[in-house]
Amino acid sequence: MVAFGEPWPEFNDGIYYCDRLRASDAGKTLIEFYSRKYENSAPLHGWLQRIHNKQITIDGCVVTDSDTILRESAELVYHRLPWKEPDAPYVLEILYEDNDVIALNKPSGLQVLPGGLFQQRTVLTQLQRHACNLNTLGCQEPHPVPVHRLGRGTSGILLCAKTKFAKSRLAAYFADGTSIVGVCRKNDPLLKATRNIKKLYRALASGIITEDEVVIDQPIGLVKYPGVANGLYVASPSGKPALSKLVVLERNMLSNSTLVQVEIHSGRPHQIRIHLSFIGHPLIGDPLYSFNGQPKCSGHEFVDQSYAQDGGYKRPENPVPGDCGYHLHAHRVAFTHPVTNEVVEITAPLPSILQTLEESKGNEGL
Template identity: 70%
Template structure:
């Protein structure tokens, strides 16, 4: 690992606070626009946020006193709104699903920090996970450090995402400059460090290498997958589910076979991605007929296991929102995918830095397992 402008962390550190039983709930603010003036309270919420709750769910929330108009609780759903009125929807505290809370620090300097994210921990708030996220632990850690040094410190912010079920390296920026430059590196593509591509353009400034365990035996030693990735409507996924789609955005994955397990009917692979579309590796490997072992969502062809996604459950849960989907969703865990290696150009010094996250035992080759046992 190359040195940066400040003294980097070169040994594993861990941090993390246990999750409270219930989160703090949330508040969502709105100002009534000119186009919404004259609407009723129920029409405003049921039309503007129909992906959050069905009509009956919004009625329940209003009648529960969870919405304030100009700071005053209003329980009449037919209250007429005027332009400029301030609305607040108060989402009640709830018990989020179980999630790990400890994070390992792989690298840290004045500009950035790289974490080893465990599987089943979400990176940013979304859906049922609003508190039990990497971002929350970063905020809590910064608060503890601020208390110890006596002044407020900004918390690091993730500059990319890993799926909830994906483990491994997560890069976070500690300054606005580092955040902007690292975001640019990721936006430019993760196709390698230095040198030239075939079209004589410079390679990207980040290279990401993953390990994955897939079903079936991949016969070729190297597979290049350039299947575009787009979205389709899918219950429980408000912005649509990412799938293999001819009309989607370009995506490139390079797959190298590391080991074949004929008896277990599985293949251990290394994957380097260029574009970094959401769920790209899961989609691409399933597209070529080898879904990740244990993947509850994607099947052969890069499509969801359940293709009939027109049905929408209009019933609502206790908090008024939609019931948790019974069919698999992208955040479900069970597959084996690990962001193992990250090589990047440092956002301020330009030096090349290599970061490695220890492999889970199930993603180690037999030779690697033997070497570890000898040590």
């Protein structure tokens, strides 16, 4: 196994957020600008605290007067103070690599891109550190980037591009679920459909799914949800089309669970979690989605409205999408190589809990 990763420092470096004022913002006070534009980041008192803490500059000068009048084209910079991010794994296994593409085996608990409390403890950070350390990747760019996302609690194959061309081609594959894969192998479920990329997941669903195969085409849309600034993805009749094909691999009457293989024909956020929940079989251990593709909690009464040392909201008490605990693994991927046009197949080893009884017995003999 080829792997890389550096241990996380105790604290990150903080973040600098820059705004160039538009004409429509001219004449506003400093506190009006921040408390209205970034109300999801902190309450009014939190922004006052940040200003008084000398965390905001205008054109390079620290400003502590919250009633300072802003002028057009002024440059505002807010410095979010360094903080200790939640624990996260840091070692990444390389499943495939060439001059254009690198595929990683992402562990559960590691976020792909910066967001929320995780700004440094991400796949992107480790990937770019790795590229800089080697400095001999043999590609056009020194900083490879993921071309899609996996939920923080989801493990398995994460495709990353090492050139701008590969990134654009792979991103197009993910966006277009109807392109031709180029090769179809008889009786291989991964290569039956005509698309440039196919993904098979393993998941552990609650309850006993009686049908051997299920097609789920429930649309997925956004709703307002406390603690999630841009809203939460849920099953919604007015949402965007989403298609998942589920095959039952094994039923366990004793644990009242079903091991399933899921092929997704669209890449909506949290699609598998939502679709399994929608048909009444949410993933075992999923802290967020319950039944009908909806969250377990809703309503602002679940939000802790107090603010932290840096003035921002504390973590909401209700579950949020990044919470872990469920069992979902991106097991197999087949895609048309962005440069050679050859079909590349990648398999990520299965966690023991997502193996069938036969697979488990086979591994015991290794």
